[in-house]
Amino acid sequence: MRGALVLLPAAFFAVFFAYPVATIVGRGLRTDAGWRPGRLGEVLARPEVLDVLWFTTWQALASTALTLLVALPGAYVFARFDFPGKQALRAVVTVPFVLPTVVVGTAFLALLGRGGLLDGLWGVRLDTTVWAILLAHVFFNYAVVVRTVGGLWAQLDPRQEEAARVLGASRLTAWRRVTLPALGPAVAAAALMVFLFTYTSFGVVVILGGPAYRTLEAEIYRQTAQLLDLPTAAVLTLVQFAAAAAVLAVHARTVRRRETALRLVDPAGTAHRPRGAGQWALLGGVLASIALLLVLPLGVLVARSLDASGGLGFYRALRSAEASGGTFVVPPLEAVRNSLEFAFAATAIAVTVGGLAAAALTRRAGRLVRGFDALLMLPLGVSAVTVGFGFLVALDEPPLDLRSSWILVPLAQALVGVPFVVRTMLPVLRAVDVRLREAAAVLGASPLRAWREVDLPMVRRALFVAAGFAFAVSLGEFGATVFIARADHPTLPVAVARLLGRPGELNYGQAMALSTILMAVCAVALLLLERVRTDRKGEF
């Protein structure tokens, strides 16, 4: 019966991930004469493939380490300090997540590139260096750490750390011995996601690194979409897959068993205003790093969107585009609506599928279910190109001829959203004390009701964090969506990309204006989510 919970996520995963990927890989490795496993060796023998694999791996590891280094203090500050504008800032740090990489490239070059801030101050240029890639990865993934880790951190009982301090532990030791182990699973989950994201990074590497740097993902794109060399692409996909699976296995072995029941408290009670010079300095440092790494690049985009004759000229041009029509230029309101529609659909699918999976995984379960947990993460580590092209060749027969259907877009986005939902909800769900459920049951709550009354209020925060992620993933057009043929319902990122694809000042300015609108939509949506999640108390 526990298995029944797993059924829907398993079916979702099988139909929309495993089957398409297997089909496209199969096409690459099979000829009329049968399977050609020998191709594996042929491709792997090429030295440039090993170079690509090596670069992909080390830049992902470095990006993950750097992101954790920069973002963990941020997670702490968001979890434990009260300061004005905290909620708005939390939404702002998530904004990079939704921006198209082309736009981010533009923004980031303003920081690191020619005439950028660093160039102006010290004459340092980091564009087309690996540093640009690493810093952009921090920019993108900051929110992953702040949200996954901070969400749990805020609910940890600070008294446990206090208890350790009373027992003679220094502040650092107390943190290391009490808080860190409790946070461990969440930190590992965040690290895992950042790793997988940067491991499959494509746009950032291409735009900021230039042609000299190439990840597996970029290479798979080239082999699949440009050269139609499916055998090579299939081998590279398998390599990428194997590496992702290995990382997931390590994660599962080292971390999963440490997710135990924690004492969770109301997050409202754990945050306080910073006290003492040390805490103020920490807060200041975190705010400064956010300002430099996140707000400044975003600000560049906003500034450029306003850099028209008469200030709001580009926004007015967006409105006049609405009147002129044509299938190329998209009325911005329509693009906003399309984006929101897709995002809501994707969020609903991701939360349903991921929520069920997390609920199933919460219960003590066998090796099978644990393996399933890792499987659910795989879409993050497998090439979006492969998935997108897999959709094309696999889902081509009724009743699953979805290739030209709009649902494919939110489905592909949900594939990326589900791991986020699972990873954010699972640590919290596992931390809920079973005896609370028992207490509810004895008081007359049916199991479903007990889940709703006990688990849900405690995971609500995680649930909204998860939904926020799924929403942002969708707004940012993650995953295979770029490679799905779609009917003309252009979303904001698609419209931005179209505008950037043509010459002309108005097009460029409108692209910046639409990007700014995209940021605003994201920030407002996340703020609303935050509002819902704090708007509770005393259900009497």
Place this chain on the structure above:
Amino acid sequence: MSTTKKITAGAAAVAVGALTLTACGGSGGTDDGARSKTVTLVSHDSFAASDAVLKAFTEETGYTVKVLKSGDAVEAVNKAVLTKGAPQGDVFFGVDNTTLSRALDNGLFEPYAAKGLDRVGEAFRLDGDRHRVTPVDYGDICVNYDKKYFADRKLAPPRTFDDLAEPAYKDLLVVENPERSSPGLGFLLGTAAAYGDGGASRPGGGGWQGYWKKLKDNGVKVVDSWEIAYNQEFSGSAGGRKAKADRPLVVSYASSPPVEVLYGDPRPAEAPTGVAEGTCYRQIEFAGLLEGAANEEGGKALLDFLVGKRFQEDMPLNMFVHPVSEDARLPELFTRHGVVIDKPLTMAPEKIAANRDQWIQSWSSLVLK
């Protein structure tokens, strides 16, 4: 026990709901059969047409056009090849010289001689009398220059490939990576058409390899996409000006200068950029009836329409390409701010097909390493 059942039932309901929606939303041109009133056009992301023009098609023929955009030009053709036999639509638009052989060799299209083809010049009809593809538009990939940059320095802008390798233009050119970008590939093919194949074995010896060696020595910068090259690196574009770009030469299109005028803010009297006319490589774009099209009749009507005067005259300001039909008149914007390239470089599709992958490979080891 009962919980799990309820949750599962609820989830199943959601899933079923989603799939039901899918079924409704998915009713495209492919699954409705021959009597469908929808004709599906599969194309690349740059496809654009005025609403009014598409509406006119519906009024004339009774068919509604559904446009399915399928990635950049090469990607879209490759997807069509992958879905051969179970196509995503009825008509494909966006095969060009570079991809034509791949499309034809894979038997992507059903022959159909579109009405109005007689008004299209011989030079564009690369498939001759077999009529598997119908030429629709052409455009030239050329080096663009930033007029202000050269005027400020009283320097004459380059006109030919040879000029680009001159010391006067050192560190001024940015090009796109032909591995990933269609104008980048066009530029490489242009140099190959101009200099011939010098052979991979002795780079620097001659042919296009020798020319690119000189370009590299002259400080050519390679980026991965047109968007970066034009909006980030090219000093003549709006984005480039804001990014303090320092490359006044970029590989773009012959139509880019008029478009700069059209989308200037405010609209300038004269284009801020110009075209090095001796560097132009011509691309012709074709459309064809996809084999296995669900709505063959509609597809044929759409092909007729694509070479018809109305669509042909609508194209220039939507996709910034030139019409192939002699009936179509160019908009004033193009005649005033654009240039007509009399002797563009061209290359036969078969030759491209035979050499492309290998050329890209040797280009990559020559220029990127």
Place this chain on the structure above:
Amino acid sequence: MLLRLEGVTVRFGTRTALDAVDLTVGEHETVCVLGPSGSGKSTLLRVVAGLLRADAGRVLLAGADQARVPVHRRGVGLMFQDHQLFPQRDVAGNVAFGLRMRGVPRAERAARVADLLDLVGLPGAERRSVAALSGGEQQRVALARALAPNPRLLMLDEPLGQLDRGLRERLVTELRGLFHRLGTTVLAVTHDQAEAFALADRVVVMDEGRIAQAGTPLEVWQRPASEFVARFLGFDNVVAATVSGDAADTVWGRLPVPPGTPPGAARLLVRPAGVRLGAPADGLRCTVEGRTFRGHHVAVLLRPADTDAPVLEAECALRDAPEEGAVVGAAFVPDEVVVLG
């Protein structure tokens, strides 16, 4: 009988937590299950609540077999050892929980919550956060929460376990009064005999999953059924004996036994109150090894001088207690000698 357990057995792997337990609790009765930790007390409550399934035997509530009744339909209340208050709800939200589950209208709920908070001595605490409550207050809220739906059987798991002694003693009295007033049927488990004796109408002592003795507090106190029960109740003067007639031979000498005791080998318990101290010549010669002040009396530990017999505990009035190191004679009072089963 409201609750009847028939041969209930629960095994965890190879360990038997409950071994064929038979137990009844009558209407309005308060029964305390007493035993050291690991004796299966909590398991017993979990089986009755339905949180755990018995491997054998039946649980009947008001005569109905509960095997197929899920937890939430059993209509019993359970107060957890560490309260398990819902951290995300305030005091009222916790107390009203069971009422909400039963669909009690809002206004009625509010009134009942107010009444219960009055009853447990926390009037007006509705809006307080449970995290901000002291241990004793949490205790009261947990009690109010368990009482709110008027369960036909209220189960308490170490109800006063975490409280300090003074509070515990006061609360025990309060609870007893409360249960009597409300007519609640109570099944409590505790490891604290004082708590059990103060609270219960009937006490059940458990030993390794089995019931060692059941009876009124007085019965159990006066006549522990086994050495285990005796020792668990804190009596350490247990000794092997051979009964013949109305006396028995032990290492402490010849002790009087109640009339009618069957002859042969037996274990005897000598209550400390039954050890009288006199001059060294007047009884078993002992050295005073230690004295512990116990409020109304002093517990005196005696080391028999002549033998390697175990130490003996005696109870003395304050002013009669001998000094440490003093040599005394111990005599035994027949009424305070109990033959163990």
